[in-house]
Amino acid sequence: MISLTIALRSVWKNRRRSLATLLSIAVGFTAINLFSGYIQDTYTGLRRTAIHYEGLGHVTLAKPGFFERGGVNPAKYIISRDELQRLRRLIEAQPEVQLTTPLLGVSGLVSNGKISTIFIADGEEPESSARLRALPGEDRIWQQDSLDPRRSSSGLVSTGLAALLGVEAGGSATLLSTTLEGQTNALDLDVLGTWDTGNSATNDKLLRLPLDYVQRLLDTEGASRLVVLLHPEASADAFRARLAPLLKEAGIEAEMRTWEELSVFYRQVKNLFDLIFLFLFTIVFIVVLMGIVNTLTMSVMERVREIGTLRAIGMRRTGILRLFALEGGVLGLLGCAAGVAFTFAIGSIINGSGLAYTPPSSSSPVPLTVAILPVQMLVLMGLLSFVSMLAACIPARRAAQLEIVDALGHV
Amino acid sequence: MSLIQLLRVTKEYRLGRTTVHALRGIDLSFERGEFAALWGPSGSGKSSLLNLVGLVDVPTSGRVILDGRDTAGLDDGERAGLRNRQIGIVFQSFNLISVLTALENVMLPLTLAGTSSATARHAALLRLGQVGLEGQAHQRPDQLSGGQRQRVAIARALVTDPLVVIADEPTANLDAATGHQIIELMRSLNRSQSVTFVFSTHDPRLLDAVDRLIRISDGRIVDAKEAAA
Numbered sequence: 012m013i014s015l016t017i018a019l020r021s022v023w024k025n026r027r028r029s030l031a032t033l034l035s036i037a038v039g040f041t042a043i044n045l046f047s048g049y050i051q052d053t054y055t056g057l058r059r060t061a062i063h064y065e066g067l068g069h070v071t072l073a074k075p076g077f078f079e080r081g082g083v084n085p086a087k088y089i090i091s092r093d094e095l096q097r098l099r100r101l102i103e104a105q106p107e108v109q110l111t112t113p114l115l116g117v118s119g120l121v122s123n124g125k126i127s128t129i130f131i132a133d134g135e136e137p138e139s140s141a142r143l144r145a146l147p148g149e150d151r152i153w154q155q156d157s158l159d160p161r162r163s164s165s166g167l168v169s170t171g172l173a174a175l176l177g178v179e180a181g182g183s184a185t186l187l188s189t190t191l192e193g194q195t196n197a198l199d200l201d202v203l204g205t206w207d208t209g210n211s212a213t214n215d216k217l218l219r220l221p222l223d224y225v226q227r228l229l230d231t232e233g234a235s236r237l238v239v240l241l242h243p244e245a246s247a248d249a250f251r252a253r254l255a256p257l258l259k260e261a262g263i264e265a266e267m268r269t270w271e272e273l274s275v276f277y278r279q280v281k282n283l284f285d286l287i288f289l290f291l292f293t294i295v296f297i298v299v300l301m302g303i304v305n306t307l308t309m310s311v312m313e314r315v316r317e318i319g320t321l322r323a324i325g326m327r328r329t330g331i332l333r334l335f336a337l338e339g340g341v342l343g344l345l346g347c348a349a350g351v352a353f354t355f356a357i358g359s360i361i362n363g364s365g366l367a368y369t370p371p372s373s374s375s376p377v378p379l380t381v382a383i384l385p386v387q388m389l390v391l392m393g394l395l396s397f398v399s400m401l402a403a404c405i406p407a408r409r410a411a412q413l414e415i416v417d418a419l420g421h422v
Numbered sequence: 423m424s425l426i427q428l429l430r431v432t433k434e435y436r437l438g439r440t441t442v443h444a445l446r447g448i449d450l451s452f453e454r455g456e457f458a459a460l461w462g463p464s465g466s467g468k469s470s471l472l473n474l475v476g477l478v479d480v481p482t483s484g485r486v487i488l489d490g491r492d493t494a495g496l497d498d499g500e501r502a503g504l505r506n507r508q509i510g511i512v513f514q515s516f517n518l519i520s521v522l523t524a525l526e527n528v529m530l531p532l533t534l535a536g537t538s539s540a541t542a543r544h545a546a547l548l549r550l551g552q553v554g555l556e557g558q559a560h561q562r563p564d565q566l567s568g569g570q571r572q573r574v575a576i577a578r579a580l581v582t583d584p585l586v587v588i589a590d591e592p593t594a595n596l597d598a599a600t601g602h603q604i605i606e607l608m609r610s611l612n613r614s615q616s617v618t619f620v621f622s623t624h625d626p627r628l629l630d631a632v633d634r635l636i637r638i639s640d641g642r643i644v645d646a647k648e649a650a651a
């Protein structure tokens with residue numbers, strides 16, 4: 012294709028100018044890729060945190076209304092023992108499900124005999140909960156203890172709370188709450204250990220308690236939520252959509268929330284990062300657009316006579332348009348190709364450097380890594396090349412509109 | 423029927439509030455196989471006239487009839503198609519595409535017409551041979567002398583076997599001897615291939631070879647003489 016030949020050779024002929032344009036495109040392309048590689052890795056990490064460490068699983072089921080008002084009137088939203096059994100049997104029969112684990116929320120006062128403070132806790136089934144919280148196929152990044160299934164009166168205390176009460180592993184405390192019937196109830200708790208919740212807002216309040224302990228404290232045999240862990244590849248949204256009609260069929264009334272909906276922190280971080288990404292992308296977009304328009308405007312101005320000549324020997328206006336659009340596309344494509352090389356080079360340097368950093372509201376450093384995303388790079392390459400081509404059309408249109416006589420110059 | 427007919431053609435240019443009357447009513451026709459020169463002082467309208475013949479520009483009034491076909495109603499694309507297939511143009515300053523080799527420049531009109539590259543290449547090499555440049559086929563314009571560039575331009579104008587080749591002052595950017603050679607080349611191609619040439623010049627020394635001399639002054643034809651061939 013002769014237009015492509017001319018476009019390529021013109022880019023090469025003006026290589027100094029082309030290089031400047033190429034570099035700006037390449038730098039923008041690299042910035043987008045590294046940043047999105049970074050946030051991708053962060054999202055992956057946060058997803059694991061939410062699903063396993065926070066124990067949100069993929070999907071959580073509760074009685075309708077629980078997620079909005081469950082804190083005020085827990086008795087109203089209790090899933091009875093029978094219901095819970097039916098529900099678990101139904102859900103565990105689904106192929107994408109790894110396990111289910113029930114939770115029973117409680118709050119009240121915890122006392123060391125001298126001082127009291129508020130606590131919140133979820134009663135959990137020690138075995139299934141420990142399996143939910145174990146990270147799949149990876150060394151455990153977080154130091155955390157599990158509840159002991161043989162000791163039904165032992166729980167874990169968040170480090171902030173432990174410090175407040177002056178208790179440590181092996182010590183004991185008393186929990187005070189009201190039963191579902193409204194009677195005050197108190198139970199002793201052996202402190203099995205302490206753990207850092209990783210979040211300063213909860214580190215002085217949270218307890219982890221065995222389910223049957225909380226059941227005794229609240230005087231019930233039910234639970235308030237059922238957490239479902241899926242196989243790693245499964246999608247929470249797809250599972251929810253598939254499960255809803257099955258529940259209806261079985262006559263079970265339940266509301267479902269995915270981990271994404273429940274993890275406020277994940278959503279906040281994602282919203283922020285997505286915004287920064289949009290900002291960065293817009294800047295790069297504008298830089299590419301202006302760079303191409305600028306370069307091609309110069310190119311058109313220098314080649315007015317060539318345009319006149321091509322038209323005089325029979326090239327149509329669309330041919331001129333195509334010629335310069337191609338030149339823009341070539342610049343965009345080459346810029347992105349250089350960007351791919353930059354991304355791989357800088358990305359592997361970052362990933363190999365073993366850098367670590369402490370993200371905001373996190374209590375320990377995490378490794379700084381960027382994901383290399385080939386598919387996304389290809390898409391971005393196509394997109395930016397296309398944008399370059401469109402941008403080139405602005406000066407190219409002017410070139411195509413030239414009258415031949417004017418373009419040839421009246422000598 | 424004449425190959426090209428101009429009927430009461432005028433051309434005006436608007437320059438701000440004034441109107442330049444470049445051509446003031448031209449009646450003229452060219453026959454197949456002619457070797458004709460337009461001669462006249464600067465500003466007399468030679469370029470304007472050739473631009474109309476070459477379908478590069480449109481007349482303000484009057485008709486331009488090419489091979490029996492009135493070109494008035496043609497749209498931009500059709501005119502481009504006609505320029506591509508039926509007109510060959512040689513420019514004063516050669517106007518080769520600088521990033522293409524001599525061969526590619528000569529192939530270009532055929533490539534634009536959609537001719538297969540093998541056919542285009544074959545035809546272009548043949549034309550380059552006819553202008554004596556088979557050895558320079560792969561050189562870029564900036565590696566060629568002025569005379570050589572104009573030969574490439576002539577080969578490019580001929581490659582589609584056009585009805586007519588127009589050349590607006592093809593020797594103006596060449597020294598006298600080279601200019602003469604270019605006219606000689608055109609003349610011999612006219613004789614051997616019966617290519618129709620219409621060129622303009624203001625150099626009277628180049629007029630010995632022409633069949634027909636059309637003198638133009640102030641946008642009018644003042645006298646046309648048939649020279650003995």
Ligand SMILES: Nc1ncnc2c1ncn2[C@@H]1O[C@H](COP(=O)(O)OP(=O)(O)OP(=O)(O)O)[C@@H](O)[C@H]1O
Pocket residue numbers: 416417421422435436437442443444462463464465466467468469470471624
């Ligand atoms: N594009 C244009 N815009 C305005 N005026 C023009 C344009 N082209 C030509 N003219 C004017 O029209 C008249 C005829 O010009 P033209 O170029 O046809 O003459 P010419 O015989 O080719 O002259 P030269 O020997 O200098 O090339 C001149 O007065 C010129 O200034």
Ligand SMILES: [Mg+2]
Pocket residue numbers: 422468469470590
């Ligand atoms: Mg002129």
